[in-house]
Amino acid sequence: MSNLELGLWSFPILLTMIFLRIPIGLAMLMVGFFGTWLVTGSWVPILAQMKSLTYDTFSNYSLSIVPLFLLMGQFATRGGMSQALFKAAETWLGHRKGGVAMAAVGACAGFGAICGSSLATAATMGQVALPELRRYGYSGALATGCLAAGGTLGILIPPSVVLVIYAILAEQNIIKLFLAAMVPGVLAALGYMLTIAVYVRLKPGSAGQRERAGYGERFTSLIAVWPVLVIFLLVIGGIYAGWFTPTEGAAVGAAGTGLVALVNRGLDWRGLGEAITGTAVSTGMIFFIVLGAAVYNGFLAFSQLPQELANTVAGLGISPWLVLLAILLCYLVFGCIMDSLSMILLTIPIFFPIVSVLDFGLPAEEMALWFGVLVLIVVEVGLITPPVGMNLFVINSMAPDVPLVRTYGGALPFVFSDVIRVAILVAFPAITLGLVRLLH
Amino acid sequence: MRSGLDGIVERLAFWMAMAGGAALIAAVVLTVVSIVGRGLIFAGLGPIPGDFELLEAGTAFAVLAFMPLCQYHRGHVTVDIFLSRAGRRPNALIDVLANLLMTGAAGVIAWRLCLGMLDKRSYGETTFILQFPIWWSYAAALVGAVVFTLVCAYTVLRSLRELRDGPPPHETAAAA
Amino acid sequence: EAQEVTLRLHQMLPPQAAIPAKALTPWIEKVESQSGGRIQVEHYPSMQLGGAPPALYDQAKDGVVDLIWTVLGYTPGRFPKSEAFELPFMVTTGEATSRAFHEYVLAHAMDEFKDVHPIVLHTHGPGLLHVRGQGVRSLADMAGLKIRTPTRVAAGMLSAFGATPIGMPVPAVPESLSKGVIDGVAIPWEVTLPLKIAELVRTHTGFSGRHGLYTSTFIFAMNRDSYDALPADLKQVIDDNSGPQVAALFGKAMDDVDVTGREVAEKAGNTIITLDEAETARWQEVARKTTANWIAEMDGKGIDGAMLVEDARQRIEKYSGQ
Ligand code: NA
Numbered sequence: 057m058s059n060l061e062l063g064l065w066s067f068p069i070l071l072t073m074i075f076l077r078i079p080i081g082l083a084m085l086m087v088g089f090f091g092t093w094l095v096t097g098s099w100v101p102i103l104a105q106m107k108s109l110t111y112d113t114f115s116n117y118s119l120s121i122v123p124l125f126l127l128m129g130q131f132a133t134r135g136g137m138s139q140a141l142f143k144a145a146e147t148w149l150g151h152r153k154g155g156v157a158m159a160a161v162g163a164c165a166g167f168g169a170i171c172g173s174s175l176a177t178a179a180t181m182g183q184v185a186l187p188e189l190r191r192y193g194y195s196g197a198l199a200t201g202c203l204a205a206g207g208t209l210g211i212l213i214p215p216s217v218v219l220v221i222y223a224i225l226a227e228q229n230i231i232k233l234f235l236a237a238m239v240p241g242v243l244a245a246l247g248y249m250l251t252i253a254v255y256v257r258l259k260p261g262s263a264g265q266r267e268r269a270g271y272g273e274r275f276t277s278l279i280a281v282w283p284v285l286v287i288f289l290l291v292i293g294g295i296y297a298g299w300f301t302p303t304e305g306a307a308v309g310a311a312g313t314g315l316v317a318l319v320n321r322g323l324d325w326r327g328l329g330e331a332i333t334g335t336a337v338s339t340g341m342i343f344f345i346v347l348g349a350a351v352y353n354g355f356l357a358f359s360q361l362p363q364e365l366a367n368t369v370a371g372l373g374i375s376p377w378l379v380l381l382a383i384l385l386c387y388l389v390f391g392c393i394m395d396s397l398s399m400i401l402l403t404i405p406i407f408f409p410i411v412s413v414l415d416f417g418l419p420a421e422e423m424a425l426w427f428g429v430l431v432l433i434v435v436e437v438g439l440i441t442p443p444v445g446m447n448l449f450v451i452n453s454m455a456p457d458v459p460l461v462r463t464y465g466g467a468l469p470f471v472f473s474d475v476i477r478v479a480i481l482v483a484f485p486a487i488t489l490g491l492v493r494l495l496h
Numbered sequence: 497m498r499s500g501l502d503g504i505v506e507r508l509a510f511w512m513a514m515a516g517g518a519a520l521i522a523a524v525v526l527t528v529v530s531i532v533g534r535g536l537i538f539a540g541l542g543p544i545p546g547d548f549e550l551l552e553a554g555t556a557f558a559v560l561a562f563m564p565l566c567q568y569h570r571g572h573v574t575v576d577i578f579l580s581r582a583g584r585r586p587n588a589l590i591d592v593l594a595n596l597l598m599t600g601a602a603g604v605i606a607w608r609l610c611l612g613m614l615d616k617r618s619y620g621e622t623t624f625i626l627q628f629p630i631w632w633s634y635a636a637a638l639v640g641a642v643v644f645t646l647v648c649a650y651t652v653l654r655s656l657r658e659l660r661d662g663p664p665p666h667e668t669a670a671a672a
Numbered sequence: 673e674a675q676e677v678t679l680r681l682h683q684m685l686p687p688q689a690a691i692p693a694k695a696l697t698p699w700i701e702k703v704e705s706q707s708g709g710r711i712q713v714e715h716y717p718s719m720q721l722g723g724a725p726p727a728l729y730d731q732a733k734d735g736v737v738d739l740i741w742t743v744l745g746y747t748p749g750r751f752p753k754s755e756a757f758e759l760p761f762m763v764t765t766g767e768a769t770s771r772a773f774h775e776y777v778l779a780h781a782m783d784e785f786k787d788v789h790p791i792v793l794h795t796h797g798p799g800l801l802h803v804r805g806q807g808v809r810s811l812a813d814m815a816g817l818k819i820r821t822p823t824r825v826a827a828g829m830l831s832a833f834g835a836t837p838i839g840m841p842v843p844a845v846p847e848s849l850s851k852g853v854i855d856g857v858a859i860p861w862e863v864t865l866p867l868k869i870a871e872l873v874r875t876h877t878g879f880s881g882r883h884g885l886y887t888s889t890f891i892f893a894m895n896r897d898s899y900d901a902l903p904a905d906l907k908q909v910i911d912d913n914s915g916p917q918v919a920a921l922f923g924k925a926m927d928d929v930d931v932t933g934r935e936v937a938e939k940a941g942n943t944i945i946t947l948d949e950a951e952t953a954r955w956q957e958v959a960r961k962t963t964a965n966w967i968a969e970m971d972g973k974g975i976d977g978a979m980l981v982e983d984a985r986q987r988i989e990k991y992s993g994q
């Protein structure tokens with residue numbers, strides 16, 4: 057079997073293992089390990105590489121941002137910032153039609169600004185907002201659907217773990233990627249709110265209403281949000297202003313949220329232990345996939361499949377837009393069953409070389425930023441598409457009385473809004489690139 | 497609640513994670529102090545020498561120290577859609593297999609990391625700024641990798657027991 | 673004749689960078705044609721096969737790949753004798769210094785490379801200081817500057833000048849420099865191109881006389897077993913493309929791109945400061961301490977540091993004279 061064929065065969069084998077419920081990181085690690093052995097015809101290369109690969113991957117300076125952002129999210133929850141955000145959004149928006157659900161989305165967006173992970177955002181805001189939504193008479197479908205979708209804002213609004221991984225794989229500037237994701241992230245939040253507005257008009261029985269809060273209450277609620285605002289401005293502002301690198305910014309954010317949690321008495325020894333435990337399980341999960349992907353992608357490069365595939369696609373002479381459409385559709389389909397990080401790690405080494413040789417009328421760097429944001433959105437859609445959508449599971453597990461099918465149904469309108477947004481961003485790259493062009 | 501082996505392994509994984517958390521928090525404090533020092537160079541202060549390499553070493557240790565707890569709490573991402581209707585025993589069997597493979601992978605990781613450490617020690621390789629031997633960082637990370645392997649081996653036993661008895665009533669997979 | 677051997681070449685830079693484009697690619701073409709097509713080289717740039725750049729040397733040693741090109745300074749402490757060329761004010765041109773360096777290693781330091789088959793050992797041209805703001809016009813300007821250090825040896829040198837050496841990974845350099853996380857970098861002109869340094873700083877500081885501030889050392893090496901497994905005539909092809917003369921070509925490739933790097937900075941309207949002889953002498957005086965420290969450190973390891981520095985100087989002098 058030629059090396060190229062070995063590379064091609066690795067996909068069905070990998071997918072079979074994944075569908076047999078072998079952990080995704082483990083499956084990639086094993087296929088990569090044995091694949092490298094086959095391609096090089098010797099155990100020496102892969103065994104030698106494993107001597108330094110684990111340490112080099114886990115000590116990577118850019119990747120060290122990941123556990124720091126996760127710790128920051130844990131501290132933010134401990135410090136009661138999620139409650140404060142929801143409370144503030146609710147007093148301002150709650151009296152409108154579907155207003156409490158919109159408030160939940162708004163609070164998710166706020167939390168996403170200080171949290172780098174979708175699951176953490178969904179889990180945190182779910183705990184805070186789900187009981188309230190049910191109390192105001194929101195249907196199970198809408199309540200769980202809007203929170204699952206809102207959770208994706210954790211990644212869509214920078215800082216974002218998935219963008220960090222993309223930046224490393226595609227050798228792009230993390231700061232510019234964060235900038236590029238900013239406007240699309242805000243559009244996502246607005247799109248979700250619009251979706252809710254349409255939803256409650258089409259299904260009037262699905263939402264209750266809250267009495268209008270007085271302006272006194274509204275402004276009081278804002279006061280409790282100031283730590284979130286300060287930390288967001290400090291971290292994101294500090295990164296853009298050049299006080300520190302993105303990784304250092306994550307450390308500053310973790311320190312800031314940790315202090316707030318400490319002051320709010322959310323961080324006794326027990327709370328600290330729980331924050332570390334939560335960080336540990338997520339970090340272990342992410343880095344094991346990253347390691348597996350490093351081994352697997354090394355194997356793919358040895359097989360020369362990515363280069364050949366890129367040359368082939370470029371040689372076909374198909375319209376670049378068709379190729380882009382095919383890739384984005386690919387992500388949507390895979391997103392039904394795979395998680396976002398695995399998809400990025402698995403596919404960017406293959407798709408990015410393909411896209412890089414296509415001409416979209418953009419400079420190479422802008423194309424990479426634009427493509428990154430598009431991919432970010434379509435992989436995040438995977439978190440709320442049935443049958444496997446991690447956010448759906450997380451939120452649904454908090455609402456024992458809501459059948460999973462209802463949650464699936466409740467999330468679909470938001471999937472629709474995601475697809476429309478992707479179409480708009482594909483058609484108008486300037487929406488994504490405007491901020492980068494303005495500030496650089 | 498847990499006694500015997502379960503309790504020992506849980507405590508081992510927990511305290512390993514706490515050690516990793518301590519390293520991560522130390523890296524946070526060090527980084528913040530270094531940023532402040534860097535901002536106050538005019539006042540005669542300065543960044544902590546070698547802050548970048550300390551952060552890298554600290555993260556590498558923390559990540560490997562987190563692996564055992566992630567394995568203990570079944571935190572790794574799987575796709576269960578196709579097997580969710582296959583019934584208990586086939587699924588329990590897959591668990592045994594997956595944990596066996598995971599133990600193998602963890603063993604290889606620890607084994608190779610150990611050889612990498614010995615290499616670095618024999619080369620006398622150091623970091624750029626502080627010039628402390630790189631193999632120290634490898635050795636710290638190796639502790640996590642060894643504990644990871646032990647916890648993986650335990651989860652094989654646990655999944656064998658669940659194959660025989662069914663899952664314990666109150667245990668749920670931790671959502672990562 | 674049919675192709676017999678495929679060699680995998682792995683390195684960390686993109687294919688269009690100076691050495692990959694102007695030294696490695698010509699080398700590959702020569703070896704392939706001189707072997708009559710019996711050797712084929714697969715070039716994997718940008719660490720495509722996995723791992724971090726510091727692992728490259730071991731990838732050649734352990735046989736992960738057949739050929740690697742890497743910076744010796746990525747693994748501080750591992751090649752102590754080679755550091756003599758990294759000391760302050762040793763380098764003249766990349767071409768001359770590279771030739772001297774390869775000869776020097778053959779004479780004194782082959783024990784450091786015994787686990788690979790070295791093809792070329794070379795250096796880059798003179799390194800300069802590229803600093804934000806007012807820039808560096810005298811030794812006093814160095815006080816308190818945060819400068820990204822290229823090597824372990826240069827870290828000591830920057831400290832001696834009063835700056836704070838920062839050991840930052842290369843990919844973090846452009847954004848850190850653009851935002852002032854660091855004030856400057858020490859690199860040759862050639863490296864300013866991929867990092868777009870000319871857009872990030874307004875001044876570049878070099879020195880009078882023939883000697884540049886510092887240089888870094890590189891190796892282009894082959895796995896021992898891969899080399900030993902070649903038939904005699906193919907070994908000869910590799911040998912014909914190894915050694916000090918070839919090292920000089922690698923150094924010259926860097927010198928050539930240095931010219932481009934300088935032109936880009938000039939075109940950007942940047943100020944290129946060349947410190948006068950009196951000022952340069954002041955820096956050299958301070959830098960003597962770094963050299964003395966290094967010699968003392970080597971003596972501690974049972975290596976005759978003073979002899980090595982003297983020998984390195986003479987060899988560089990020999991090829992820089994013309
Ligand atoms: Na975020």
Ligand code: NA
Pocket residue numbers: 391392393394437438439440441442443444445446
């Ligand atoms: Na999905």
